[in-house]
Amino acid sequence: MEKIAVIDVGEWQTSLDFRTGKKLDPIPVEPGVQALQKLLRSYPYPGDLSPDSLAWVSNLGLELIHLFEPRFIFLSYATPFFLSTFALSESYNWKEVAHECIEQACNFARVAGFTPVIVGTGSTRPLEGEIDLTYLDGLAIGTGMGVSYAGLYNPSVADLKMLAGDSRVKKIIPQVTIQAEWPCQPDFARRLPDYLLVAQPGFQFRGMGTMSRKIYRISSHDPFIPVLSPRPLDDITGIAPLVRELLKTERVALIILEGIGSEDFPTEQQLINNQYSWYTYSPGDAQYLAITSGIHLPGQQYPPGNRCYDEDGAEKPYPFSGIYHSMPEKVIGSDPGLQSVAVGSRSILTHLASGARVCVECFARTLYNYGIMGIIEER
Amino acid sequence: MSIFCEYCEWHCHLGKEQEGYCKMYREEQGKVVEIYPFAWNSFGVTHIESLPFFHAYPGSRSLLLGSAGCNFDCQYCSNAHVARVNPKSVNLWHLQPEKLLTKARQSGCHNIVFAINEPTVSWPSLRALGETAREQGIEMGCMSNGYFTPRVANEMAETFSFINISLKAMNRDFYQRYIRVTDIAPVLRNIAYLAEHTHLEITTPIIQGLNDGDIPSAASFIASQDPEIPWHVFRLLPEYQMKDMLAPSIEAIEYALQEQENKLAYIYFGNFVGSEWVNTVCPDCGKVLVERINLGGCGAKSLACHLQGDCCPSCGRRLRLLGEWTSWNKGGAQIGKNSSY
Numbered sequence: 001m002e003k004i005a006v007i008d009v010g011e012w013q014t015s016l017d018f019r020t021g022k023k024l025d026p027i028p029v030e031p032g033v034q035a036l037q038k039l040l041r042s043y044p045y046p047g048d049l050s051p052d053s054l055a056w057v058s059n060l061g062l063e064l065i066h067l068f069e070p071r072f073i074f075l076s077y078a079t080p081f082f083l084s085t086f087a088l089s090e091s092y093n094w095k096e097v098a099h100e101c102i103e104q105a106c107n108f109a110r111v112a113g114f115t116p117v118i119v120g121t122g123s124t125r126p127l128e129g130e131i132d133l134t135y136l137d138g139l140a141i142g143t144g145m146g147v148s149y150a151g152l153y154n155p156s157v158a159d160l161k162m163l164a165g166d167s168r169v170k171k172i173i174p175q176v177t178i179q180a181e182w183p184c185q186p187d188f189a190r191r192l193p194d195y196l197l198v199a200q201p202g203f204q205f206r207g208m209g210t211m212s213r214k215i216y217r218i219s220s221h222d223p224f225i226p227v228l229s230p231r232p233l234d235d236i237t238g239i240a241p242l243v244r245e246l247l248k249t250e251r252v253a254l255i256i257l258e259g260i261g262s263e264d265f266p267t268e269q270q271l272i273n274n275q276y277s278w279y280t281y282s283p284g285d286a287q288y289l290a291i292t293s294g295i296h297l298p299g300q301q302y303p304p305g306n307r308c309y310d311e312d313g314a315e316k317p318y319p320f321s322g323i324y325h326s327m328p329e330k331v332i333g334s335d336p337g338l339q340s341v342a343v344g345s346r347s348i349l350t351h352l353a354s355g356a357r358v359c360v361e362c363f364a365r366t367l368y369n370y371g372i373m374g375i376i377e378e379r
Numbered sequence: 380m381s382i383f384c385e386y387c388e389w390h391c392h393l394g395k396e397q398e399g400y401c402k403m404y405r406e407e408q409g410k411v412v413e414i415y416p417f418a419w420n421s422f423g424v425t426h427i428e429s430l431p432f433f434h435a436y437p438g439s440r441s442l443l444l445g446s447a448g449c450n451f452d453c454q455y456c457s458n459a460h461v462a463r464v465n466p467k468s469v470n471l472w473h474l475q476p477e478k479l480l481t482k483a484r485q486s487g488c489h490n491i492v493f494a495i496n497e498p499t500v501s502w503p504s505l506r507a508l509g510e511t512a513r514e515q516g517i518e519m520g521c522m523s524n525g526y527f528t529p530r531v532a533n534e535m536a537e538t539f540s541f542i543n544i545s546l547k548a549m550n551r552d553f554y555q556r557y558i559r560v561t562d563i564a565p566v567l568r569n570i571a572y573l574a575e576h577t578h579l580e581i582t583t584p585i586i587q588g589l590n591d592g593d594i595p596s597a598a599s600f601i602a603s604q605d606p607e608i609p610w611h612v613f614r615l616l617p618e619y620q621m622k623d624m625l626a627p628s629i630e631a632i633e634y635a636l637q638e639q640e641n642k643l644a645y646i647y648f649g650n651f652v653g654s655e656w657v658n659t660v661c662p663d664c665g666k667v668l669v670e671r672i673n674l675g676g677c678g679a680k681s682l683a684c685h686l687q688g689d690c691c692p693s694c695g696r697r698l699r700l701l702g703e704w705t706s707w708n709k710g711g712a713q714i715g716k717n718s719s720y
Contacts, residue, residue, distance in 0.1 A: 007652045007653045009626070009629070009651040009652055009653070010625075010626050011626075011628060011629070012629040012630070012651065014652075014653035014655075016653060021672045021674075021682075022672075023653070023655065130470060132472050134422060134472050134474055134482070135472075135473075135474065135478070137481075138485075139482065139485040139486060153485070154485070206470070206472060207422075208422060208423060208424065208482065208486060209422075209423045209424065210422070210423075212420050212421040212445065212458075212460070212461055212495065213460050214460060214468075214469070214470065307486075309424040309440070309486070309487075310487065310708065312426075312707065313706065313707035313708060314438065314680075314681055314682050314683060314706070314707060319672055319674055319680070320674070363652055363675060365674075365675045365676065368457070368616065368675065368676075369616065370616070370651065370652050370675040370676075371651075371652060373652075
């Protein structure tokens with residue numbers, strides 16, 4: 001089913017075909033679209049580094065429930081991760097931010113009357129240093145917010161020797177090893193770099209595509225992450241099957257709290273495995289998709305360190321979905337017959353990971369706040 | 380010994396321990412030297428239209444490069460994290476021209492564009508990079524605030540095949556109050572020079588209530604230089620010292636721009652997602668020649684090109700264009716190919 005994107009940049013809106021990005025003319029007048037337009041006008045996004053964005057998620061979530069009566073809602077609160085990554089620690093009180101984030105999530109579930117499954121994506125730690133890969137003979141790709149994994153293309157023998165001697169580099173894994181050891185789906189396999197580099201905890205790589213903004217903390221890559229769930233869980237990929245099971249009898253809210261580790265979580269938490277083989281998830285698309293699809297990294301479309309720009313030509317569909325050429329399959333919100341909604345402050349990951357029929361997310365890019373996007377399935 | 384910096388219109392007094400306003404130069408053995416030569420902060424692949432350049436190799440893949448520091452103190456700066464901090468606090472890495480050009484080729488880039496911060500503050504390094512790039516057939520462009528000396532203007536025209544100058548207002552008072560420089564005159568002088576010596580596009584950020592009234596005079600000034608110069612107006616989302624200011628009204632700016640369409644052939648309006656002002660339209664017959672989409676940011680991404688060479692296929696009008704449509708995966712092209720100059 002086709003989707004409509006409604007974009008609100010503050011006092012101005014437009015409605016576009018979600019797949020092509022082209023303006024819809026005439027603008028659909030169906031009630032769902034009109035309701036979404038009105039909603040977006042009423043809730044300007046406070047910004048990635050504003051603690052007010054926590055309540056923005058909760059309030060919009062309640063509005064979406066009121067308007068669309070879903071059985072499943074997906075929420076992501078990304079503000080704690082953005083603050084810890086990009087803001088000086090003196091500029092905010094971490095305990096207060098973490099506490100407020102958890103309070104918002106728990107209160108939301110209580111007020112909405114949904115059974116909550118709340119996941120903390122893991123803690124952060126101070127950045128200890130950067131590993132400069134720009135000097136290599138080969139091409140190193142390092143994207144995302146805190147580059148713990150980088151892709152290396154066409155390295156020289158000298159490159160590999162230097163990296164092997166760098167104590168800050170934890171692993172250098174050839175593509176053939178990954179393909180031999182992991183059950184890679186075809187798109188994942190063809191996008192693998194020649195080598196995947198793994199940084200030691202606390203370090204980030206700097207290569208082609210690494211953000212120019214200074215980061216202060218980086219994901220701790222916790223091997224176990226905290227979950228509040230009505231039933232036992234042991235692995236990150238167990239969350240989606242559990243939510244699907246719960247949905248048979250009740251309305252469920254799957255809530256992601258980014259940058260929150262077990263130390264900040266309520267005591268009744270369970271700790272679940274956050275790894276696949278030697279790979280540890282951190283806030284980003286792979287972790288979101290492991291949570292919402294139940295599929296580990298090799299079964300997804302994009303490995304870390306991939307040269308995604310090669311596929312960003314004029315013909316690429318889904319212009320508002322980053323590097324993705326198609327919407328991820330098997331995510332909970334796209335289950336047939338399930339009325340699903342989503343809201344999040346992690347921009348495109350909200351619609352990619354939720355697959356929800358109605359979705360509201362911030363339109364922020366590298367911390368620049370361009371407004372809000374709503375996405376709704378055409379009826 | 381002390382000397383005066385010869386790169387920008389501040390003409391800073393430099394000494395061994397005395398940096399200039401931009402904190403990127405000092406004196407050494409009677410010469411102006413870069414404190415951070417061949418030092419870069421930004422390094423990535425982007426669409427040339429995202430910078431924005433809409434009339435230079437549309438569709439092409441650019442290596443985006445930036446360093447640190449600036450000779451302006453724009454109170455609304457969007458890149459204050461690299462431009463308005465002391466460069467020594469910025470993570471800089473070092474690459475000599477040969478290596479950078481290798482990176483451009485490895486990543487399939489057709490050209491290199493220096494943006495993010497002001498090129499004048501890294502001028503000797505950029506000049507050297509530009510010379511090597513030219514030898515190797517890779518074109519370079521830059522975004523600049525235009526506040527450089529006539530000598531640098533001349534060198535920029537030699538070094539860069541395409542330049543986008545930010546014309547931030549049309550009055551000295553704005554430059555003094557919000558940019559913190561003494562005069563607009565050098566910017567206007569350099570625009571006039573570059574319009575005659577290289578491919579030039581101009582960008583004007585609009586801040587509601589502060590410089591939106593300058594839209595007519597800016598359009599008239601550009602038209603007096605060359606009415607074919609592409610003009611990018613963008614809806615500034617103030618940051619840095621002015622981050623609490625409201626974003627400008629799109630409808631009000633659209634109205635003001637419509638009034639200027641008889642002066643300039645190509646007016647664009649961006650920095651808001653879904654803008655309908657990012658296509659290139661034939662000034663004579665109105666046919667859409669290059670389709671684009673704004674995805675956030677001041678520029679856009681090309682979706683389709685309907686040009687025949689550099690002409691409108693409908694009425695045959697020649698379009699202001701440097702080079703030709705260059706598909707995303709084409710890779711390196713030759714300097715000066717098919718220029719409409």
